[in-house]
Amino acid sequence: MHKPSQVIPSLCEGYVLSKGTKSYSFKDTILYALGVGASQDSTDPEDLKYTYENSEDFSVLPGYATVIPDLFTNFMSLEDCPGMPEFNVMRLLHGEQKITIHKPLPANATVEQTAFIKSVSDKKSGALVVLEIATYDAEDHSPICNNQTSLFIRGIGGFGGTKSSNQENIKFPNRPADFTYTKLTTSDQALIYRLSGDYNPLHVDPNMAAMGGFTRPILHGLCFYGIAIHGIVKLACNNKPEAVKEISARFSSTVTPGDTISTEMWKMNSNTIYFKTTNMNSSKVCISNGVAIINYQSFSKM
Numbered sequence: 001m002h003k004p005s006q007v008i009p010s011l012c013e014g015y016v017l018s019k020g021t022k023s024y025s026f027k028d029t030i031l032y033a034l035g036v037g038a039s040q041d042s043t044d045p046e047d048l049k050y051t052y053e054n055s056e057d058f059s060v061l062p063g064y065a066t067v068i069p070d071l072f073t074n075f076m077s078l079e080d081c082p083g084m085p086e087f088n089v090m091r092l093l094h095g096e097q098k099i100t101i102h103k104p105l106p107a108n109a110t111v112e113q114t115a116f117i118k119s120v121s122d123k124k125s126g127a128l129v130v131l132e133i134a135t136y137d138a139e140d141h142s143p144i145c146n147n148q149t150s151l152f153i154r155g156i157g158g159f160g161g162t163k164s165s166n167q168e169n170i171k172f173p174n175r176p177a178d179f180t181y182t183k184l185t186t187s188d189q190a191l192i193y194r195l196s197g198d199y200n201p202l203h204v205d206p207n208m209a210a211m212g213g214f215t216r217p218i219l220h221g222l223c224f225y226g227i228a229i230h231g232i233v234k235l236a237c238n239n240k241p242e243a244v245k246e247i248s249a250r251f252s253s254t255v256t257p258g259d260t261i262s263t264e265m266w267k268m269n270s271n272t273i274y275f276k277t278t279n280m281n282s283s284k285v286c287i288s289n290g291v292a293i294i295n296y297q298s299f300s301k302m
């Protein structure tokens, strides 16, 4: 296939990366929960509701919305888009993510979904490709969730056109956080997390990570996003996953499996939480601009 020498936004925008039906079951939702650090140790007795299908209130973590799409198919299809030049896929990083949840995520479902490129903007050091993925229940065609995924492809910027970002910069309050969730990621975190569908070798293969300019494989953005969401549900939502309606955030620095990450949350008003996550090993903020929209009516005790 003939590839252009640089990004041609008009040939990218609207390009369908995948469209189809898929089914998942409670085994997938449990595997996801384990991949974002749900455990059965004495500090986390409440996690059984995400990891044991026979628990009384078995539930799906809201972050599971991010892996319902066929991540790897979409990732690979990007290279086939006629408006994209040749690029080193190991230089592609997850830039931003927004999920919108329309109903509590079912533990077993058949879903219909379409993923397409919504926009491409020139960030000079790279191209920011924004994907939109809508997921519907195949049974009654009701909307389940939406994903907006921004991919930052380093090294292919400078093609002109728009340069805007899709997320606003958040100003955090000048007071201690209302809740803090600190989690030690494990050295095998990426090996477990990838089984939920993002098989990008950047996260496990040292040679591929080196091609991306990293000394070691880095953790999936959606894995540490999922860890932060787990913390938000536990600490700010009384462990009621159905309370989460929307979560958006930017991946502003990398995390290596084995790093400790700490998510600080501020309750801003009756339905909004601002959050950011710091990588305690690098001392850098790895998730910035975090905003969670919560429906506090869905539980009584705060």
Ligand SMILES: CCCCCCC[C@@H](O)CC(=O)SCCNC(=O)CCNC(=O)[C@H](O)C(C)(C)COP(=O)(O)OP(=O)(O)OC[C@H]1O[C@@H](n2cnc3c(N)ncnc32)[C@H](O)[C@@H]1OP(=O)(O)O
Pocket: 071, 072, 074, 075, 092, 093, 094, 095, 096, 123, 125, 126, 128, 131, 149, 150, 152, 154, 163, 164, 165, 198, 200, 218, 219, 220, 221, 222, 250, 251, 252, 253, 254, 255
């Ligand atoms: C298809 C389905 C796919 C599913 C996912 C599959 C892919 C996954 O497997 C891949 C991953 O998970 S990668 C791991 C997670 N991501 C990361 O670790 C990225 C961390 N962030 C960075 O390294 C830098 O912010 C970096 C490199 C992103 C940007 O840093 P710089 O180049 O230094 O940019 P900077 O000079 O700070 O800013 C330039 C302009 O870019 C905007 N920007 C910065 N960070 C951004 C980010 N994270 N997302 C979006 N935009 C971002 C800035 O605002 C600036 O724009 P403008 O000039 O318009 O203000």
